[in-house]
Amino acid sequence: MLSDWRHLSKESPTYLGTSFLRLRTLLPPKHVQPPAIKVLGGSQGAMTRFSRACLNHAPLGSYRLRFFPDKPAECPWCGVVQSRPHHKFLVQKEFFAGLCTFLEDNPRAFSFEDAPP
Template sequence: MANVNSCRILRDWFERHPDNHLHLHYCPSHSGIEENDAVDADVKHTARYTSWRDLPRYGRTFPTSHAFVKYSITDYATELWRQEADANPRAYWGRQHLRHPSFRRLQHTGSFPLKRLGGRPTLVARFIRCITGHAPTGQYRDRFRYRHGEPTMCVLHSGDWAYHTREHILFRCDYYTRRYRYSSIDDLLQSLDPFYDIHHFLLDNPTAFSFEDAPCYD
């Protein structure tokens, strides 16, 4: 149904000249078109079967649409990814990844955590840096960029310089404000919802885990 503004535009157009008319025509469905039938079959069978492996075979390749082929590849790759991650979580996720059930659902392009974080790409990026440990911190520079001789000490702290780590940012640096009272990663992960705690820490500190707060001695 057209909105009010569209109706006003049409009305002005009708009144502009007596020859301006609107003709409505019935358009038949796409019944009988092979490509459209394939897409319809995809939708029906995808709704019925949860995995492409469960789809019945009819002596031919089924379904035939390009969309379903893409879906099948993605579904298969995701299944292999989950098997690999579950087989050896420590090796797959890495030593620095915060291991908690609320973080296992993370996807690079999915609605989670983007939806829960309000659809803000910058906030999502800082969140991912925090839970994976791949952030512009002094500790990260020591691990992966040692030969570059980059600064590794936090200069934002009001006291003596401290080694710039994820733990320092989350629990010790007095440059940032916190709603929680945890003193370590273990305490944080034992909370009811560490996702919530980290989320609001990042909201309260919009430069935390950003390159703006990276160690710099200039």
């Protein structure tokens, strides 16, 4: 089943959709712990936020603009509307390691904790 999924995801650009973040490092051999779990220390919260970032299912600027148009949707550091490409730019050296570090340094990033009530 996994080999079928890998084949479909590589051969058909529309199979995964436009919001799926392709990370080659997330396809490890079966006998080792996945790199994301290893780097994030098995933290359920960090893994949840990591998954939201990879699947583009996080309360970023587009979410805030759509559901809370009267609330701020800009990045507090640079004023740009928050988006996954924006966060990718912030951690661009090596995205996987950079994202993990970003999640550790920003425990509310890609969470709904700071979403407007």
